[in-house]
């Protein structure tokens with residue numbers, strides 16, 4: 222894989238920073254995430270977007286002339302015994318990954334990994350170099366939104382560095398990075414198509430595993446077998462909710478047993494090469510919708526088709542100030558018109574990309590290159606009816622292209638998917 226693409230993204234980032242802050246000298250600093258013990262490490266999305274690097278606890282520094290230095294934990298030798306640690310401290314490797322220099326962060330770290338409450342000595346080279354680079358008035362451009370969530374580990378590192386007396390002026394560049402990440406290039410669309418394809422096959426496996434007396438966990442196992450076997454991983458905890466569980470929006474227990482007459486919401490996604498899919502189908506356990514279920518299913522499907530037809534550059538995903546040009550508000554009006562407004566408790570969709578709920582400013586209208594979900598739902602707990610249909614759409618010049626077009630969704634096709642069992 223070529224790192225040229227990442228160098229060009231770094232260049233764009235720097236240009237945008239300079240445009241917004243023409244009078245402020247400083248350095249751009251991006252912190253990778255830290256690995257934990259309970260989950261496989263996935264690189265922090267904005268760090269990955271800007272560098273293409275998968276190692277935890279590394280730090281990327283770029284000065285205003287575009288000179289890039291990568292700082293790595295000083296335990297790579299030990300680390301290579303524990304994990305595949307591809308980073309090498311050589312000029313040739315620096316050249317390969319598109320940085321000017323690779324340095325150690327500080328003194329040798331204990332063991333083979335670093336943690337967010339590292340001792341000062343283990344970051345001393347970085348601290349020293351930043352102090353020199355910033356001088357008296359330099360600004361630290363980094364990902365540090367003043368919000369209740371987002372970039373949590375990165376903000377922890379900053380706070381920890383501040384506790385060592387390092388207190389530069391900080392400018393949050395998360396809106397700039399979000400704007401860049403929001404527009405997907407062809408390489409990204411290819412990764413997303415692949416994530417979507419895997420997810421579609423997983424939906425098919427889920428449908429086959431659904432049946433009277435089968436458990437939600439068995440359906441989860443079937444679909445995750447496909448995702449894992451495709452060298453992907455779930456992009457969020459798989460939701461397999463039957464009966465009343467189908468009415469709980471983020472049900473992830475998956476401990477129920479399905480019964481004929483139930484509906485099952487299967488809301489799943491594969492993450493492939495860091496890019497996420499997010500697709501939902503709702504199936505009848507018996508392989509046949511009841512009249513009532515089909516009636517509501519068709520309202521949800523009509524809503525999705527109506528909104529997908531409207532989605533195009535210039536319209537908003539959600540904008541309370543322009544309800545007639547906001548997909549979220551138009552969907553609500555549509556479902557309310559069908560009599561189910563109070564049973565549609567969530568938004569119509571979200572941006573999709575390196576994160577399932579990807580970055581992107583909802584206050585700006587949709588534009589070419591955005592990828593969004595469209596996911597209307599109707600949930601009536603008193604009738605044990607929960608129905609959601611979700612697909613992934615790429616905003617193009619004249620409209621929206623459904624990335625998951627190949628996965629059936631008419632009531633008849635959905636019934637056929639459940640009826641089509643694995644043969645002996």
Ligand code: GLY
Pocket residue numbers: 457488489499
């Ligand atoms: N697929 C889960 C969600 O969009 O919240």
Ligand code: MN
Pocket residue numbers: 499571594596611
């Ligand atoms: Mn979703």
